[in-house]
Amino acid sequence: MFLYSLTLQRATGIVCACYGNFIGGKSQEIVIGRGKILELLRPDDNGKLQTLLAVEIFGVVRSLAQFRLTGSHKDYLVVGSDSGKIVILEYNRDRNAFDPVHKETFGKSGCRRIVPGQFLSVDPKGRAVMIAATEKQKLVYVLNRDNAARLTISSPLEAHKSHTVVYSLVGVDCGFENPMFAAIELDYSDADQDATGQAALEAQKHLTFYELDLGLNHVVRKWSEPIDNGANMLVTVPGGADGPSGVLVCADNFVIYKNQSQELRALIPRRADLPADRGVLVVSASTHRQKSVFFFLLQTEYGDVFKVTLSFNDTDMVVTELKIKYFDTFPVTSAMCVLKSGFLFAASEFGNHALYQFQGIGDDPDVESSSATLEETEDGFKPIFFQPRKLKNLIQIDEGESLMPIMDMKIANLFEEETPQIFVACGRGPRSTLRILRPGLAVSEMAVSQLPGVPSAVWTVKKSVTDEFDAYIVVSFLNATLVLSIGETVEEVSDSGFLDTTPSLQVSLLGDDSLMQVYPNGIRHIRSLVRINEWKTPGKKTIVKVGSNRMQVVIGLSGGELIYFEMDPTGQLMEIEKREMSGDVACLAIGPVPEGRQRSRFLAVGSYDNTIRILSLDPNDCMHILSVQMVASPPESLLLLEVQASTGGEDGAVYPASVFLNAGLQNGVLLRTEVDMVTGQLSGTRTRFLGLRAPKLFATSVRGRQALLCLSSRPWLGYIHQGHFLLTPLSYETLEYAASFSSDQCAEGVVAVAGEALRVFTIERLGETFNQTSIQLRYTPRKFILHPKRKFLVLIETDQGTFTTEEREHMSRSAAAQDNGMMEIDNQEKSEEEPMPDEQYGYPKTDSRRWVSCIRVLDPKAAATTCLLELQENEAAFSICCVNFHDNKNLGTVLAVGTAKDLEWWPKRRSMGGFIHIYRFVEDGRSLELVHKTPIDGVPTALCQFQGRLLAGIGQILRIYDLGKRKLLRKCENKNFPNTITSIHSYGDRIYVGDIQESFHYVKYRRDENQLYAFADDSSPRWLTASLHIDFDTMAAGDKFGNLFFVRLPQDLSEEIEDDPTGGKIKWEQGRLNGAPNKVEEIIQFHVGEVVTCMQKASLIPGGGESVIYGTVMGSVGALLPFSSREDVDFFSHLEMHMRQEHPPLCGRDHMAFRSAYFPVKDVIDGDLCEQYPTLPPDLQRKIAEELDRTPGEVMKKLEDIRNRII
């Protein structure tokens, strides 16, 4: 088996971010690292974040920094990755790509303890960069420029210190003096030697300053001073002429300003409801600098943002006071960027990202703590408290959707649509959501208006070529035509010159400023209101089909006659040529007039005899047939679309101009065939089934480029995105007819008719694969299942260390009461305020031994929760399944939920046992009713139905339960599993048990002896996080380190076990090295690079083959498609090989090494690498294509084809 791996939805979580001027010019951009993807974002004028570029680097982005050489106008990007190289990138605007400027190897690849890459800091003046590892190694590179003003980089200078752990690293701003770097370090060498533990207790963190002596070209430890032992993060304080220099040290509960021989300390205010034993840790920071003013925004682990300011006197730059003031609260971020344009980009750790706009900079009085008023009492420093409040200084203006973390996923067609929906449980705590993903683009509807009748067609038309916006919307009915003019409002007009007593077949702009209306009996050419030329059809013939562009018109008369008209230089429409076709014409199309030409060269004619012909329109061989294509069913609609040549730019890819013939057939298939621009020969047909109705094709524009709109049983958009032609469904209803629409309210919209309504909409978030709708949940979703018969979801949600809903309500009530009593001044204001939404504020923290949990029944169609049971007495739900008990048929399907009681992780994982709850579905499955609850001696971490009984994995025990009257009854057990059972699947009498640490165990149940025994297991340790049953002998799974693998029991072994009357039991008794007698074989192995948390087999397209769909903790969704032919395997493995050679990953990690990070990659072809093919320069594309004995077009067709088989 060979698989093709393709990421359908890129990771949506953000690891790190930095901002600067990467394009050059005034605007500021943000570069974000999404794990293995680098992305360049820019907030546009409307404050929406636009992705300019996203590139997969096949490595791990761990840190990012930006620097600028003095006098330059553009920033460079430094990437700390797992490649063991320092990588400096420059954004290339022409190609829309990052160009590697330098890639210097300094160590081994991989995220290792002593190989630098984890920390990265640059000198604020851009003269040096320091890259450090978690332990010991620090390297400094001097940055400079050569005579040609190119960036140069020195050999590394070492600043190593053994036995030292680094917490944080920054470049110190000291103007143009020697560059300095500051690090928080902890030396552990003494603690390792001292058996009494004294040294470990006394271990002291130090703040160390490293100086790069530019004259002597070496690095020295300038000074090192003890610092607060809770220190975790450093922030650079502006220096030189702008400020006092030094660093802010963020520590548990404190922020400390530190410079040589100076220390100022201020307390971070605490939330009033925070338990006393919990510290307050700063997790992300951002600096705002403006000429002479600067301040810092620090965010704590609870989401509160504080503004930190320093007071200093301007003459000697000595800091006198450090102030921390409460600013606002928003969800915890992994990185924040304050942009010069007054935006704050907040990259959330979990859940959606946000872009805020500053409303104020926190100048109003608020809770504040200062170094001057720090009070020390007997029990330490006196805390300062505050109540979080709603956003005051910020206002959210845009949101970036993030699925991180995906906890569970199910794919099913609950809504009975054409394609299945993907249900994803994601998020954490109060920001948890259930999201319904549908392949396709989101559509935002701008207007819907009812029409007097059922329209058959719609067009938009400009008055003149130079007009920016459309002037009229023309709607044709069965026996009339309605003209609407577009202005401030859209209203009916009668002075447009169009004939309104007849239906229309085509309305368009002709020449520079005349309009044309084609109706069944003729052509009306409206040159102005007084100069209307009419052409009438001869005899009793009527016009049935029309094809036209700005200069050319072809009409098909009933009976199969084609008449060709062309606009002459005087603006007159002249009949040029006629041609009799063999039968009626099914459809016609003329391509748009190419830039700088008189006419388009090709006419496409579809006939009912299942052919499409290309006819020439050249004066030399006018109406001669150039080529013929036979198709499977009569064509319904044709569209010739020109793909303009691209030389990169914002589009990101280089390809020559080409013409594509698109044909919608009556069987619902769309054909895209390339037309040779000289000979008109057809080649390279791509086929795609769109839906049950014959697709109608319309030209529209997307980002100023031509695009294709196909209306089948649902609308599709075909457009070019970063070099790929994407054909994506729109999440909108079935449409009859459409036209592109442009007005000053909406630049690139679509107007369409469906039923009796006229609809105007725009298409959003181009390039996305899925659009999502989300349903709010209460706690972190752990697992969910689909009710097998009724279309409901049952979820279990569990959170640690927080209060139950009742307790929270009680607290907020009493807090409100207290407030009212205490603050009489604010009284009126307070009472009007609503409580803070938990999504913004987070749940209040409490003892980590407290758990809250609930079971929810959700109707996804109505997006409504029909039943919600909150578990009591510190129980936490971890497993769920539906069971039909064999001996208790009258109960029907029941729900089993495994819970843990009083679970704690630290210092040791233990619990007071657990329970299995059995619920009965009532009210048609909408609600649950407890049948009984069985105490268990451990935590049931996995449940599964097995032969009409319940299988439970309880720690190391696999047990079969049957339903009793009062509780579950133990029937059989096996206690010999290595650690903790995390998943159970069953098929026939085989059980596949997944262990948390030791991969799969294949277990057999012998009914006659009532015994469970493992007959096969895996030879490699695998920390399973997701598992999937593929077939009788095969299991697929994901492990904690980001690998995906398939294991299979060899055929002969499997047969032997099935044939053996003892079922391999004799062998099992012998065992082998504490393991099972047989071993499964690994048949597939692939490193995804993100922890896979859920997998499912599904087909996302109607009639397509199944692939394995997986979701990861970083919020990405990927697919593994089995290859169906050996030929494809050969082709793609060669393509992958050439791509590896010719296009090595951007950040210097070897592609093969990355995909084999833990285990050698086996039989999986990386589609993400192959799909980078269109972004290569054309000569390289040709070179690779030649090696594969194909043309670049054929290679791209292959890539498109295989993508179309997945989604």
Add this chain to the structure above:
Amino acid sequence: MQASDRFNINSQLEHLQAKYVGTGHADLNRFEWAVNIQRDSYASYIGHYPLLAYFAIAENESIGRTRYNFTQRMLQPCGLPPEREEEA
């Protein structure tokens, strides 16, 4: 050090041990071995963000706090070192 010493196996090993933290030697005891493994593991958790996020979800802490805790545990990942036997 004499020139010949530089190339014998012991000095090469010493060089390796000095350069690559965690390189083992014949007298490595169980504790030292475990400490090295633990520190390597924590460094790997810190370096692989998805893994860090996975732990953060399990512990219901912020990722920043989880990262800090892991770094903190690198000081003494396996508890106290054993009493050193007095060399005879």
